Amino acid sequence: MGRKAEYSEKPKKGPGRKARKQGAPVFRKQSFAPMEEEEKKLSHRQKQRSVKREQKKVVQKAKLQEKRAKGKQPQQVKRKTAYNSDSEPENEDEEVVQQKEASSDEEVPQLVPAPKGQKSKAPKGFTDDNDAWLKPKKLKKQVKQPEPESDGDKDDEDLEEDSEAELEDDSDGEDGLEAEESGEEEEDDEEEDDSDNDTAQIGKLADLSDDEEANSDDDFDVSGDEDGTDAASDSDEDEDDDDDDDKLPIERANKKLKKREAKEAQLADDEMLETVDRQDVFQLPNEAEEAEKDLTLQEVQQRIKDVSLVLSDFKKYRQADRSRGEYIDLLRKDLCLYYSYNEFLMEKLMDMLPLTELMEYLEASEIARPLTIRTNTLKTRRRDLAGALINRGVNLDPLGKWTKVGLVVFNSQVPLGATPEYLAGHYMIQGASSLLPVMALAPQENERILDMCSAPGGKGSHIASIMKNTGVLFANDSNRDRIKAIVANFHRLGIVNAVVSCEDGTKFRNIMTGFDRVLLDAPCTGTGVVSKDPSVKTTKSDVDVQRCYNLQRKLLLTAIDCTDAKSSSGGYIVYSTCSVLPEENEWVIDYALKKRNVKLVPTGLDFGVEGFTKFRQHRFHPSLNLTKRYYPHTHNMDGFYVAKLKKFSNTIPITKEQQEEDEKQLDEAIEAETTPEAAKEVEEEESKDKGPRKLLGKRAGKPSFTEIEQELKKKKREESKTKYVAKVFEQPVKAPKKPKPEQPLEKKEKKSQTPVEKTNGTESPSKPAAKKTKVNGNVPAPKADAKSFKKKNQANANDRDSTTKPVDKKSTANGGDSPAKPKAKDPKTKPQGKVQQPPKSKASKLDKAPRIDVDDIPILEGKPIKKQNKLKQKSKQIGHLKKSKTGPNVGKKQKFKK
Numbered sequence: 079m080g081r082k083a084e085y086s087e088k089p090k091k092g093p094g095r096k097a098r099k100q101g102a103p104v105f106r107k108q109s110f111a112p113m114e115e116e117e118k119k120l121s122h123r124q125k126q127r128s129v130k131r132e133q134k135k136v137v138q139k140a141k142l143q144e145k146r147a148k149g150k151q152p153q154q155v156k157r158k159t160a161y162n163s164d165s166e167p168e169n170e171d172e173e174v175v176q177q178k179e180a181s182s183d184e185e186v187p188q189l190v191p192a193p194k195g196q197k198s199k200a201p202k203g204f205t206d207d208n209d210a211w212l213k214p215k216k217l218k219k220q221v222k223q224p225e226p227e228s229d230g231d232k233d234d235e236d237l238e239e240d241s242e243a244e245l246e247d248d249s250d251g252e253d254g255l256e257a258e259e260s261g262e263e264e265e266d267d268e269e270e271d272d273s274d275n276d277t278a279q280i281g282k283l284a285d286l287s288d289d290e291e292a293n294s295d296d297d298f299d300v301s302g303d304e305d306g307t308d309a310a311s312d313s314d315e316d317e318d319d320d321d322d323d324d325k326l327p328i329e330r331a332n333k334k335l336k337k338r339e340a341k342e343a344q345l346a347d348d349e350m351l352e353t354v355d356r357q358d359v360f361q362l363p364n365e366a367e368e369a370e371k372d373l374t375l376q377e378v379q380q381r382i383k384d385v386s387l388v389l390s391d392f393k394k395y396r397q398a399d400r401s402r403g404e405y406i407d408l409l410r411k412d413l414c415l416y417y418s419y420n421e422f423l424m425e426k427l428m429d430m431l432p433l434t435e436l437m438e439y440l441e442a443s444e445i446a447r448p449l450t451i452r453t454n455t456l457k458t459r460r461r462d463l464a465g466a467l468i469n470r471g472v473n474l475d476p477l478g479k480w481t482k483v484g485l486v487v488f489n490s491q492v493p494l495g496a497t498p499e500y501l502a503g504h505y506m507i508q509g510a511s512s513l514l515p516v517m518a519l520a521p522q523e524n525e526r527i528l529d530m531c532s533a534p535g536g537k538g539s540h541i542a543s544i545m546k547n548t549g550v551l552f553a554n555d556s557n558r559d560r561i562k563a564i565v566a567n568f569h570r571l572g573i574v575n576a577v578v579s580c581e582d583g584t585k586f587r588n589i590m591t592g593f594d595r596v597l598l599d600a601p602c603t604g605t606g607v608v609s610k611d612p613s614v615k616t617t618k619s620d621v622d623v624q625r626c627y628n629l630q631r632k633l634l635l636t637a638i639d640c641t642d643a644k645s646s647s648g649g650y651i652v653y654s655t656c657s658v659l660p661e662e663n664e665w666v667i668d669y670a671l672k673k674r675n676v677k678l679v680p681t682g683l684d685f686g687v688e689g690f691t692k693f694r695q696h697r698f699h700p701s702l703n704l705t706k707r708y709y710p711h712t713h714n715m716d717g718f719y720v721a722k723l724k725k726f727s728n729t730i731p732i733t734k735e736q737q738e739e740d741e742k743q744l745d746e747a748i749e750a751e752t753t754p755e756a757a758k759e760v761e762e763e764e765s766k767d768k769g770p771r772k773l774l775g776k777r778a779g780k781p782s783f784t785e786i787e788q789e790l791k792k793k794k795r796e797e798s799k800t801k802y803v804a805k806v807f808e809q810p811v812k813a814p815k816k817p818k819p820e821q822p823l824e825k826k827e828k829k830s831q832t833p834v835e836k837t838n839g840t841e842s843p844s845k846p847a848a849k850k851t852k853v854n855g856n857v858p859a860p861k862a863d864a865k866s867f868k869k870k871n872q873a874n875a876n877d878r879d880s881t882t883k884p885v886d887k888k889s890t891a892n893g894g895d896s897p898a899k900p901k902a903k904d905p906k907t908k909p910q911g912k913v914q915q916p917p918k919s920k921a922s923k924l925d926k927a928p929r930i931d932v933d934d935i936p937i938l939e940g941k942p943i944k945k946q947n948k949l950k951q952k953s954k955q956i957g958h959l960k961k962s963k964t965g966p967n968v969g970k971k972q973k974f975k976k
């Protein structure tokens with residue numbers, strides 16, 4: 079661009095020069111020293127950074143050249159240096175010679191070659207002005223000295239010395255530059271100055287090129303500015319600078335940003351902790367306050383949260399003078415209030431689930447489970463059914479990968495119990511959880527299968543459809559009204575391989591044995607189906623649980639006895655309940671494992687929570703982890719339990735271990751009875767009843783109740799006494815030693831010496847009646863239960879057990895029977911043996927139906943050990959479809975035909 083400047087020609091001076099043609103433009107030397115200009119403009123900080131950059135550049139260059147010098151000819155290095163000179167490439171050789179003269183070591187970068195003739199001058203050869211100018215060069219030297227990355231070898235030191243010498247030589251040339259800048263040079267010196275200019279330009283151009291590199295560090299500089307704003311991080315970041323050299327500017331910036339964020343997060347956490355610490359600790363209300371205050375639901379909810387927080391870190395948040403028990407009591411009360419549970423059930427749930435999970439469980443139990451249907455594969459395919467229902471405005475989806483027959487219905491424009499498909503038997507309305515026990519049972523075609531508690535036939539019909547209407551399904555239920563539902567459903571669904579019976583399941587071994595598989599979907603408290611039947615929350619009590627527990631154990635033993643261990647295809651028993659309480663699940667299975675030749679096998683269900691192997695202070699058989707639990711909050715289905723047993727022998731086991739166990743149980747019961755309180759209780763009871771049955775001293779070790787509590791207890795017991803109440807299982811809370819359930823029965827059976835228990839299927843038909851008479855003299859009347867049966871059956875449309883007692887208002891009022899309040903009966907208020915008889919006018923068909931009498935059922939484990947040994951010897955293999963032709967079974971058979 080423009081005309082080229084010529085420095086070689088000297089403009090002529092003198093007269094007539096105005097007339098001359100305008101010569102080439104003359105540029106001030108200053109124009110070629112942009113660095114000088116820039117330096118003047120730079121701020122102090124910028125200069126510092128510039129110096130830093132320079133230092134780095136010099137160090138890098140030194141390193142680079144050192145490397146090259148090691149691997150290449152020195153000449154090449156010199157050429158490289160000379161290449162920076164644009165103006166006089168032809169002088170390369172001369173310069174090289176000069177440099178050689180200046181220093182024998184060529185490793186030092188030749189930024190500015192020495193001008194000719196200058197070398198012979200005085201060693202320093204600088205004027206005072208030069209001294210001033212030389213300062214930057216000295217700085218350069220200083221930079222080299224602290225070079226951190228130098229090897230520290232002697233060679234390096236030599237190198238530095240050499241470079242210093244050269245720099246001093248270079249300064250000669252720069253001296254000329256300084257002189258020119260000052261404008262004080264003589265014309266005679268101009269040629270030399272020009273050459274100096276050239277050298278100066280060379281030097282400066284080299285610097286410029288370096289500057290370009292430096293400019294590439296602009297980002298770094300920017301971040302350096304940021305450093306300036308964050309003085310605290312300066313030191314750290316400076317330390318990292320060296321490590322960051324290899325990184326891109328953006329990476330360095332990112333690193334710094336992350337550091338800063340981490341610091342801020344840390345600060346925020348600290349602040350939060352401080353704030354929490356400063357917060358007021360939740361103050362437990364005292365009883366007076368509690369009585370006065372009427373809390374809103376929101377306040378209760380808030381208090382639940384507060385107490386939960388305290389319990390989550392009790393040491394930290396507790397009030398020094400308050401115990402954990404007080405907090406738990408308050409929490410239980412609040413939860414009962416908020417979710418409308420009685421204290422008994424809430425306490426059971428609190429025992430069972432950790433606090434956070436409990437809250438989830440309670441919340442999930444408030445929400446209805448999705449409506450699900452099961453395709454009846456005897457009549458249709460799921461895809462076809464889904465299509466048909468979708469056409470009717472039903473919005474549905476497959477239930478899950480785990481089932482090929484389930485459909486979940488999101489919404490429907492038609493009632494699902496009245497569609498043509500329903501009436502045609504293409505599907506059954508069933509909860510998702512009710513598919514699980516049948517899947518675990520895994521029925522096979524042509525097998526003989528017993529569904530012991532079948533009404534209304536949901537699972538039974540599922541079994542039949544898997545069997546493809548082959549083999550025989552025995553669908554039994556003790557509730558005659560509910561039997562009708564089985565018949566109706568089976569008709570609708572096109573099941574033709576079923577025999578429906580109405581028998582007491584606990585006696586089924588007398589009717590028929592030798593089944594390939596038995597399903598026992600046992601009657602239970604229904605604590606898993608709270609969302610379906612909210613009344614469960616307030617109506618269940620300790621008595622209900624114990625009643626169910628007794629019945630379940632007896633039904634399960636019978637189910638095992640009805641199974642043929644030698645079945646070629648089966649020999650399996652599946653036990654299930656829609657309760658989540660361990661008393662009705664693990665406890666029952668654990669009991670059966672001890673009493674029969676069965677073992678737990680995997681259910682085949684690939685989801686569900688493992689069953690408990692321990693619960694509070696209780697320990698179950700380790701294989702109970704093979705059983706499965708289902709919860710509304712984890713599986714979005716009703717609370718459910720499934721266990722699968724394999725029978726491996728038809729004989730009834732009486733092992734040495736069992737003998738010892740039985741003896742131990744006896745000892746414990748005796749020991750419990752001998753506690754002063756229990757002894758007194760038994761004494762009083764015996765004096766009233768004069769019966770053999772004794773309470774087992776469950777109050778041993780328990781705190782005594784206040785008078786009011788005892789009064790409430792008495793009233794409650796009066797209401798809830800039934801023949802089923804046997805106070806059998808150990809209470810999970812604070813009960814050091816518990817009475818064994820079999821104890822009273824043992825005593826009775828010792829006297830009666832019934833042969834019923836001797837072998838499977840060999841029970842004498844006349845014995846149960848005799849025994850019943852005897853036992854019923856010691857327990858509340860059965861008719862009260864029959865009434866409650868009826869009420870429940872009418873009330874509950876679902877398939878839960880209907881054998882539970884009527885709503886126990888007291889249990890709601892006083893928090894229900896806590897496990898820590900085990901006193902069974904108060905002979906003062908209600909002598910044992912007295913029966914709460916319902917008015918005869920109210921007795922219905924239900925009353926005439928076979929009633930379950932827990933005490934009437936033979937319990938092998940209750941036999942004296944010697945007797946059991948005898949039984950073992952006499953035990954026979956169960957015959958298939960063997961039936962007694964005499965006694966009450968005959969009547970039952972006729973009933974069955976009806």
Ligand SMILES: C[S@@+](CC[C@H](N)C(=O)[O-])C[C@H]1O[C@@H](n2cnc3c(N)ncnc32)[C@H](O)[C@@H]1O
Nearest residue numbers: 531532533534535536537556557582583599877
């Ligand atoms: C949970 S429900 C069964 C539901 C059924 N498995 C289904 O899927 O439709 C329990 C049933 O057991 C019946 N049951 C109660 N005690 C019984 C007993 N001792 N023998 C036989 N069935 C009994 C009840 O009448 C009730 O129908």
